[in-house]
Amino acid sequence: xxxxxxxxxxxxxxxxxxxxxxxxxxxxxxxxxxxxxxxxxxxxxxxxxxxxxxxxxxxxxxxxxxxxxxxxxxxxxxxxxxxxxxxxxxxxxxxxxxxxxxxxxxxxxxxxxxxxxxxxxxxxxxxxxxxxxxxxxxxxxxxxxxxxxxxxxxxxxxxxxxxxxxxxxxxxxxxxxxxxxxxxxxxxxxxxxxxxxxxxxxxxxxxxxxxxxxxxxxxxxxxxxxxxxxxxxxxxxxxxxxxxxxxxxxxxxxxxxxxx
Amino acid sequence: xxxxxxxxxxxxxxxxxxxxxxxxxxxxxxxxxxxxxxxxxxxxxxxxxxxxxxxxxxxxxxxxxxxxxxxxxxxxxxxxxxxxxxxxxxxxxxxxxxxxxxxxxxxxxxxxxxxxxxxxxxxxxxxxxxxxxxxxxxxxxxxxxxxxxxxxxxxxxxxxxxxxxxxxxxxxxxxxxxxxxxxxxxxxxxxxxxxxxxxxxxxxxxxxxxxxxxxxxxxxxxxxxxxxxxxxxxxxxxxxxxxxxxxxxxxxxxxxxxxxxxxxxxxxxxxxxxxxxxxxxxxxxxxxxxxxxxxxxxxxxxxxxxxxxxxxxxxxxxxxxxxxxxxxxxxxxxxxxxxxxxxxxxxxxxxxxxxxxxxxxxxxxxxxxxxxxxxxxxxxxxxxxxxxxxxxxxxxxxxxxxxxxxxxxxxxxx
Numbered sequence: 001x002x003x004x005x006x007x008x009x010x011x012x013x014x015x016x017x018x019x020x021x022x023x024x025x026x027x028x029x030x031x032x033x034x035x036x037x038x039x040x041x042x043x044x045x046x047x048x049x050x051x052x053x054x055x056x057x058x059x060x061x062x063x064x065x066x067x068x069x070x071x072x073x074x075x076x077x078x079x080x081x082x083x084x085x086x087x088x089x090x091x092x093x094x095x096x097x098x099x100x101x102x103x104x105x106x107x108x109x110x111x112x113x114x115x116x117x118x119x120x121x122x123x124x125x126x127x128x129x130x131x132x133x134x135x136x137x138x139x140x141x142x143x144x145x146x147x148x149x150x151x152x153x154x155x156x157x158x159x160x161x162x163x164x165x166x167x168x169x170x171x172x173x174x175x176x177x178x179x180x181x182x183x184x185x186x187x188x189x190x191x192x193x194x195x196x197x198x199x200x201x202x203x204x205x206x207x208x209x210x211x212x213x214x215x216x217x218x219x220x221x222x223x224x225x226x227x228x229x230x231x232x233x234x235x236x237x238x239x240x241x242x243x244x245x246x247x248x249x250x251x252x253x254x255x256x257x258x259x260x
Numbered sequence: 261x262x263x264x265x266x267x268x269x270x271x272x273x274x275x276x277x278x279x280x281x282x283x284x285x286x287x288x289x290x291x292x293x294x295x296x297x298x299x300x301x302x303x304x305x306x307x308x309x310x311x312x313x314x315x316x317x318x319x320x321x322x323x324x325x326x327x328x329x330x331x332x333x334x335x336x337x338x339x340x341x342x343x344x345x346x347x348x349x350x351x352x353x354x355x356x357x358x359x360x361x362x363x364x365x366x367x368x369x370x371x372x373x374x375x376x377x378x379x380x381x382x383x384x385x386x387x388x389x390x391x392x393x394x395x396x397x398x399x400x401x402x403x404x405x406x407x408x409x410x411x412x413x414x415x416x417x418x419x420x421x422x423x424x425x426x427x428x429x430x431x432x433x434x435x436x437x438x439x440x441x442x443x444x445x446x447x448x449x450x451x452x453x454x455x456x457x458x459x460x461x462x463x464x465x466x467x468x469x470x471x472x473x474x475x476x477x478x479x480x481x482x483x484x485x486x487x488x489x490x491x492x493x494x495x496x497x498x499x500x501x502x503x504x505x506x507x508x509x510x511x512x513x514x515x516x517x518x519x520x521x522x523x524x525x526x527x528x529x530x531x532x533x534x535x536x537x538x539x540x541x542x543x544x545x546x547x548x549x550x551x552x553x554x555x556x557x558x559x560x561x562x563x564x565x566x567x568x569x570x571x572x573x574x575x576x577x578x579x580x581x582x583x584x585x586x587x588x589x590x591x592x593x594x595x596x597x598x599x600x601x602x603x604x605x606x607x608x609x610x611x612x613x614x615x616x617x618x619x620x621x622x623x624x625x626x627x628x629x630x631x632x633x634x635x636x637x638x639x640x641x642x643x644x645x646x647x648x649x650x651x652x653x654x655x656x657x658x659x660x661x662x663x664x665x666x667x668x669x670x671x672x673x674x
Contacts, residue, residue: 067262070657070661072262073261073262073263074261075261075262076261078261078262079262080262081262082668083661083664083665083668084661084665085661085665085668085669086665086668086669086672109658120672120673121669121672121673122640123634123640124665124666124669126658126661126662128645
């Protein structure tokens with residue numbers, strides 16, 4: 001068991017809760033993710049316990065803890081909160097200290113955040129009041145197609161003839177999916193079309209700068225989305241080692257900075 | 261546990277005077293509606309109220325009534341009534357909420373002033389400077405009440421206000437006189453119009469002074485205060501009573517400036533609001549910003565009732581000019597110049613654009629204006645999707661996160 005000081009970030013998203021632990025050198029030494037469920041406080045506590053086990057640390061080692069995300073006000077062990085926009089920016093800049101555009105695809109919202117060379121945020125955008133282009137859209141489609149969410153990435157990769165979906169709306173897209181099933185389209189081609197729809201919705205939110213970083217749970221579990229996006233924008237995309245944890249890592253960085 | 265910020269906001273004492281003014285205004289209308297005299301004219305918010313007042317009408321403004329439907333959060337449930345009649349959920353939610361309220365037989369005036377119905381119009385007079393929706397709105401009521409609907413069709417996208425713009429509007433205003441005389445039964449008196457225009461100009465001038473107090477740091481009032489304090493400027497311009505109320509309000513705000521009292525405790529960020537208020541969230545938004553030490557202190561919206569061109573010596577032409585110089589009917593280039601002047605005058609740190617789903621004419625963020633202005637001024641902006649009255653079109657959590665993230669951005673970039 002270490003007695004080194006540690007810094008905790010808790011990202012309570014609409015879909016998943018993530019906790020990250022950084023040591024004093026900003027190394028990610030502990031992390032955990034759980035479904036957010038209905039009791040955000042309990043889920044965050046569970047994630048903290050698991051992260052501490054991974055970090056081989058104890059609660060007494062925590063110097064500071066900051067929460068972020070949709071449920072940021074429900075984290076009992078956090079001393080303060082910061083929005084997920086700031087935390088994703090901070091977390092990404094740790095790994096890519098250069099001017100970047102961050103595309104974060106979360107369970108219920110998307111963000112496009114632009115940073116300058118000093119890591120200062122120059123702009124941000126969140127999706128409008130619509131689930132199109134988010135993880136919720138993929139969840140809805142996996143239910144419609146009756147395939148497990150975790151199988152979608154593999155299926156999309158098998159597609160040779162993608163089916164394009166035209167609608168903005170999740171509900172209308174679902175109708176389109178059913179229509180394509182009725183017309184005998186292959187499931188993998190429809191799934192790739194679903195992925196394509198997600199990327200289109202995200203890319204129309206804002207322009208991109210030269211260096212693009214993709215993060216979020218949807219990206220973590222569906223890396224083929226990154227490959228498809230690279231093909232669409234014609235350049236390489238940077239992805240941190242743990243794309244689902246950048247918000248939590250950013251929160252831990254704020255915890256560290258506020259302590260200093 | 262991160263705590264929700266406690267908000268301390270000092271109330272404006274003169275708000276009680278404004279509330280009293282509004283109560284008396286509606287009670288006078290109600291009395292007239294019941295007695296059948298004086299005659300009642302309905303008018304759009306930036307319509308030719310001066311002409312109507314000079315001809316002896318009491319003037320009722322449906323937009324103000326619908327804003328009350330929004331502020332009391334009655335609107336959202338009423339909108340579907342109008343939708344079912346063929347008025348789309350995508351058009352003005354002032355219109356749909358107001359017609360919905362009429363169909364349902366409800367009004368916020370009941371709870372506020374014990375008035376059970378809106379006053380029946382003898383004539384309805386619109387100016388399309390706000391939008392085409394006001395004409396449709398008035399036409400529906402005109403048919404319902406079998407009352408004449410007359411109006412002014414404005415120019416749009418005006419870059420520079422020319423004599424031909426002004427002449428054409430002035431002629432339309434003069435053309436209203438004859439039909440209005442037929443309804444009122446009285447002859448038009450130019451001297452009376454001059455008197456009313458003089459009072460209206462004085463009201464405009466003092467309202468401008470009130471709003472300009474927000475240039476002080478800290479600012480003594482907020483945009484959210486302004487949206488309710490502007491009642492007399494909208495419904496009472498051209499009357500002495502409106503002036504008297506505003507003198508009290510201005511004195512209080514000037515006193516606050518002398519004492520260094522801000523409307524928001526420890527004001528750190530100065531924000532400009534472009535677009536309509538979200539009427540059903542005035543208090544929530546006021547608290548949200550104040551909790552972040554941000555004061556939304558100036559807006560295009562509250563400034564829309566400043567008519568500095570009004571000149572009692574030349575009432576028709578000057579009214580035509582005042583109602584054509586309006587922000588809402590101008591080109592994007594003219595609007596951007598106006599906003600830049602405001603940002604400079606009020607020493608603004610950031611801009612909030614409210615993209616009101618059902619109010620395109622007051623949603624100036626849809627054609628690249630935020631990006632152009634940010635490039636020119638370096639002042640960052642945030643666009644909030646929402647609506648003036650239809651609360652189904654909001655996401656409160658998203659608004660909160662967006663606003664908090666925006667203030668964090670201002671903080672980090674200092």
